[in-house]
Structure formats: structure tokens, C-alpha cells
Amino acid sequence: MNYQPQDFLPIFVQLAAALAFIVLVMVLTHALGPKRHSAKKDDSFECGIESIGDARTPISVKYFLVAILFVLFDLEIVFMYPWAVNFKQLAWNGFYEMIVFMGLLLAGFIYVIKKGILTWEK
Amino acid sequence: MELITTVFIAKAIIVGVVFAITLGVAAYSTYFERKIAAFMQDRIGPDRAGPFGILQPLADAVKMFMKEDFIPANSNKWLFIAGPCLSMLTALMTSAVVPFGDSVTIGGATFDLQGIDVNIGILWVFGIVSLGVYGIMIGGWASNNKFALLGAIRAASQNISYELAMGMAIITILMITGSLSTKEIVEVQQNGHWNIFYQPLGFIIFIICAFAECNRTPFDLPECETELIGGYHTEYSSMKLGFYLFAEYINMFISGAVMATLYFGGYDYPGVDFVTQQFGSNVASFVGVGALIGKSLGFVFVFMWVRWTIPRFRYDQLMNLGWTGLIPLAMYNVVVTGFGILVGKPFMVSIAGLVLLIAALFVYDQLLVKKKIA
Numbered sequence: 357m358n359y360q361p362q363d364f365l366p367i368f369v370q371l372a373a374a375l376a377f378i379v380l381v382m383v384l385t386h387a388l389g390p391k392r393h394s395a396k397k398d399d400s401f402e403c404g405i406e407s408i409g410d411a412r413t414p415i416s417v418k419y420f421l422v423a424i425l426f427v428l429f430d431l432e433i434v435f436m437y438p439w440a441v442n443f444k445q446l447a448w449n450g451f452y453e454m455i456v457f458m459g460l461l462l463a464g465f466i467y468v469i470k471k472g473i474l475t476w477e478k
Numbered sequence: 479m480e481l482i483t484t485v486f487i488a489k490a491i492i493v494g495v496v497f498a499i500t501l502g503v504a505a506y507s508t509y510f511e512r513k514i515a516a517f518m519q520d521r522i523g524p525d526r527a528g529p530f531g532i533l534q535p536l537a538d539a540v541k542m543f544m545k546e547d548f549i550p551a552n553s554n555k556w557l558f559i560a561g562p563c564l565s566m567l568t569a570l571m572t573s574a575v576v577p578f579g580d581s582v583t584i585g586g587a588t589f590d591l592q593g594i595d596v597n598i599g600i601l602w603v604f605g606i607v608s609l610g611v612y613g614i615m616i617g618g619w620a621s622n623n624k625f626a627l628l629g630a631i632r633a634a635s636q637n638i639s640y641e642l643a644m645g646m647a648i649i650t651i652l653m654i655t656g657s658l659s660t661k662e663i664v665e666v667q668q669n670g671h672w673n674i675f676y677q678p679l680g681f682i683i684f685i686i687c688a689f690a691e692c693n694r695t696p697f698d699l700p701e702c703e704t705e706l707i708g709g710y711h712t713e714y715s716s717m718k719l720g721f722y723l724f725a726e727y728i729n730m731f732i733s734g735a736v737m738a739t740l741y742f743g744g745y746d747y748p749g750v751d752f753v754t755q756q757f758g759s760n761v762a763s764f765v766g767v768g769a770l771i772g773k774s775l776g777f778v779f780v781f782m783w784v785r786w787t788i789p790r791f792r793y794d795q796l797m798n799l800g801w802t803g804l805i806p807l808a809m810y811n812v813v814v815t816g817f818g819i820l821v822g823k824p825f826m827v828s829i830a831g832l833v834l835l836i837a838a839l840f841v842y843d844q845l846l847v848k849k850k851i852a
Contacts, residue, residue, distance in 0.1 A: 373497050374497070430642060436812075
């Protein structure tokens with residue numbers, strides 16, 4: 357099949373519809389409801405007790421490690437997409453090459469797990 | 479040039495209709511979620527607004543609009559507003575590449591019942607879905623509330639972890655089809671050659687990841703109310719909260735449609751040839767649209783069913799399942815599928831691979847249990 361750049365044009369219709377819907381709802385919801393402010397009410401909610409400090413605090417480094425590993429592994433998975441699309445043409449050669457690639461990926465994966473990236477409690 | 483304009487107008491109408499269907503289905507999903515929950519818990523459920531309570535979504539919408547739109551004093555005001563908007567935008571944009579039906583001929587012009595048929599099809603879905611993390615992350619961070627921040631970070635790390643396994647589960651579909659276009663993926667599956675028969679393991683991985691991506695139970699840790707009040711939407715009220723909840727239902731419907739497209743033959747249904755002979759190809763296409771929507775609604779029901787069946791995971795269990803469970807499984811699946819295609823017996827090899835896997839897990843389990851006893 358012959359794909360053209362103008363195949364993408366209807367996406368702008370969808371984008372416009374979605375944006376129009378969102379803007380309309382946001383304007384309406386801000387206009388309709390009551391507005392009653394007080395110092396206690398505008399405070400952030402912490403189960404009724406007085407809140408101390410704010411949420412701009414350091415958080416567990418585990419989450420950042422997960423994020424960095426995601427970038428690494430996601431990139432390696434992206435490499436597999438063009439391979440997968442051309443899989444039938446590449447035949448056995450491509451299959452062996454991908455097994456080597458996945459072997460390396462798996463080795464790194466096992467290393468990361470053994471390093472204790474997923475041990476949340478110690 | 480004139481042909482392009484006609485096709486563009488037709489596509490614009492299709493996009494509009496799909497948009498309306500998505501919103502309608504999402505609105506009524508809230509009603510059916512409550513009805514199904516009631517049924518499973520031996521209750522009646524909403525029954526006051528209209529006959530059988532079918533006007534309940536309308537009443538909910540009016541209530542949501544009339545609530546006070548609260549913005550905490552120490553939040554980042556514009557980001558606080560942008561969060562739910564982004565969530566909703568990404569939810570509404572995914573449906574563009576889902577092929578809702580085969581081609582229809584009206585007035586001599588033939589066009590497909592699909593928003594955009596592009597050669598990157600399935601990548602569009604993944605691109606938009608991964609943007610969805612930003613909606614939750616921005617909303618949770620801008621609230622400047624500790625619970626909201628924790629919920630948002632959980633949501634972000636959960637979504638990106640399960641995206642890996644999801645991306646790998648798709649690879650086997652691409653190997654079978656040889657194209658990224660959703661339309662071609664569906665066309666390969668016509669006449670009952672649904673991918674679910676060739677990819678049972680891939681489908682299991684994909685549906686688990688879909689649950690995690692939609693933040694549904696058993697993976698609803700970002701909003702688990704026993705630990706985090708409301709999670710990332712603790713501070714949200716009025717239609718901004720409504721957007722987050724609504725986006726979840728839209729995502730459920732669209733992921734149901736994507737699963738139907740990838741694994742259940744899309745708009746294929748038994749007896750296409752018979753309907754085409756009897757009533758013409760246009761009617762057959764429209765029945766196909768019904769089939770696809772029916773399949774996606776079936777998946778929405780599965781989402782609700784699971785919610786009232788399986789309890790919530792603990793956070794470390796969740797991450798363990800995603801990383802050490804699903805990713806190696808998806809890799810195994812890629813190798814087995816590749817072997818099956820090259821040998822020329824994809825069906826036999828995929829079943830053999832599944833049996834081998836279950837046998838290996840069984841043996842491993844037996845050995846481990848004996849070790850524990852000794």
C-alpha cells in the first residue's frame with residue numbers, strides 16, 4: 357500500500373475536537389461551581405492534621421533508577437521493531453542475530469536484577 | 479485534488495463519529511461499572527435517575543460541573559489545571575489509528591472506516607499512551623501534596639515498567655504481520671486467523687500490561703485509597719477530577735479496541751462472506767464496526783470483572799511482576815514465535831512453547847517447594 361503524508365491530516369480534526377471539548381469543559385467547570393475560600397481550606401489535604409512543609413522533598417532513589425533503566429531497555433526494544441517488521445525477509449540469519457542481541461540484553465538484565473534494583477526493602 | 483478533499487471530509491466525519499462513540503461509551507462505562515459491581519456484590523446499584531438508573535451518567539456529569547472547582551493555595555496553578563487536561567487529551571487521541579471497519583463505498587468513493595491509516599499505526603498508540611504518564615505526573619506534582627506526589631511517582635514508574643513488557647509483546651505481532659499498520663494487522667487476521675490462536679502468551683502479557691497502563695485493579699496503586707487517600711488526584715475536585723476518571727474509562731475502551739485489533743481479528747466476525755453475499759459489502763462493513771465495538775465492550779467488562787475478583791498488589795510485588803516476570807516471558811515469546819514462523823508451523827510451535835513453559839514452571843515450583851520443606 358502507498359502511504360502519503362496527507363494520510364495524517366485527519367489527526368488535526370481529532371486534535372481540534374479534543375482540544376475544543378477540553379477547553380469547553382474547563383471553562384464551564386470554572387464558571388459554574390461556587391467559590392468559597394478560607395486559609396484552612398486552601399491548605400493541602402493531610403487527613404485533617406496541620407500540614408508541615410510541602411511536597412518538594414527528596415524521594416527514594418529507586419524510582420530514578422527504574423526510570424533510567426526504562427530508558428535503556430526501551431531503546432533496546434525500539435531496535436527490535438525494524439527487525440520484527442522485516443523478520444520474514446531476514447529469515448534464519450536475522451533470527452540468530454537477534455538471539456545474540458537478546459542474550460546480551462538478558463545478561464545486562466540479570467546483572468541489574470542481581471544488583472538489587474528491585475529490592476525495595478532491606 | 480478533489481478526491482483528496484472528499485476523502486478528507488469523509489475521514490473528518492469518521493473521526494467525529496468515533497469521538498462521539500468514545501465519549502458515550504466512557505460515560506456509560508461509569509454506569510455499567512456501578513451496575514456490575516452491584517450485581518457481583520448482590521446489590522441493586524443506581525436505580526433512581528430514570529428507568530433502571532440509565533440517566534445516572536447525566537446526573538453525575540451535572541453534579542461534577544456544579545461542584546466547587548478547588549485549587550490549593552500552594553499549588554502551581556497552571557500546571558494543576560494542565561494535568562487533567564493532558565490526561566484527557568492523550569486518552570482522546572489514541573483512537574485515531576484503530577480500524578473500526580472495512581472500507582465502505584458511498585457515491586462512488588471508497589474509504590476505510592478508520593481515522594488515519596498510516597504506516598506507523600501501532601507506534602502512534604504507544605507514543606500517545608506513554609505521553610499519558612505526563613498528565614498524572616504533572617497533576618500529582620503540581621498539587622504540592624505529599625500523598626499526591628507519592629501517587630504520581632508510583633503511577634509514573636509503574637507505567638514505564640509495564641510499557642517495556644507491552645512493547646515486547648507487540649513485537650511478535652509485527653513478526654507475524656510484517657507491518658506496523660493497524661489496518662494490515664487486521665487484514666492478516668481475516669477469516670478466523672486471529673492472532674490469539676498464534677499468540678496466547680503474547681496476549682496474556684499484553685492484557686496484564688493493559689491493566690497496569692490503565693491503572694486498574696489489581697494495579698491501581700497510584701490511587702489506592704487505603705494508603706494514599708486519593709493518590710495523584712487527592713487535591714482534585716469538580717470536572718478536573720472528572721477528567722482523570724473519565725480518561726481512565728476512555729483508556730479502558732480504547733485498550734479494549736486495541737486488543738481486539740491486535741489479537742481478536744479487529745472487525746472480523748464469523749460469517750462475513752454470508753453477510754456480504756446477502757446484503758452487500760457496505761452492510762458487512764457496518765456489522766464489522768459493531769463486532770469491533772462489541773469486542774472492546776467485552777474487554778471493558780473483563781476490566782470490571784477483574785476489579786471485583788482480584789485484590790490489589792503490594793508495590794514491590796507489582797514491580798517484581800513487571801520486571802522479573804513479564805519481560806523475560808516476553809523475550810521467550812519472541813524467540814518461540816520467531817522459531818515457529820521460520821519452521822513454518824506458527825500454531826504448533828506457539829502451543830508447544832506454552833506447554834513447555836508451563837511444564838518448566840511446574841518443575842521449578844516442585845523443586846523449590848521440596849527445598850523449602852527440607
